[in-house]
């Protein structure tokens with residue numbers, strides 16, 4: 001139905017949420033919510049302080065989902081896009097109060 005991964009950085013202070021994907025037939029039913037919550041729960045249990053992710057700047061569905069879960073723009077320059085000009089948007093959420 002869908003997948004997401006959590007990857008700890010060195011020292012495990014940050015966890016990166018990557019490979020977030022929901023089968024098109026299952027979208028709009030909260031699967032994305034469950035995936036984020038599962039990775040977030042695991043990150044908290046692992047002792048991480050921050051959950052981070054990168055998203056394409058034009059991916060409004062994904063960005064709305066992340067904002068709904070409390071992620072905000074870090075302002076950091078993300079990876080360069082194939083056009084050589086734009087960059088991915090880097091978002092993060094503190095896990096301190098979770």
Ligand SMILES: CC(C)(COP(=O)(O)OP(=O)(O)OC[C@H]1O[C@@H](n2cnc3c(N)ncnc32)[C@H](O)[C@@H]1OP(=O)(O)O)[C@@H](O)C(=O)NCCC(=O)NCCS
Pocket residue numbers: 020021022023026027028029030031032033034054055056059061062064065
């Ligand atoms: C982005 C993505 C992961 C979102 O997954 P999703 O399971 O559809 O996400 P959710 O169901 O939690 O939320 C999506 C929408 O469904 C709505 N929704 C959630 N539960 C719902 C329900 N029970 N009934 C109706 N709508 C619901 C949400 O309000 C949201 O609506 P909005 O976008 O208009 O605000 C999915 O669209 C996807 O796989 N896209 C392609 C890959 C991609 O872009 N991945 C992200 C890379 S950074």
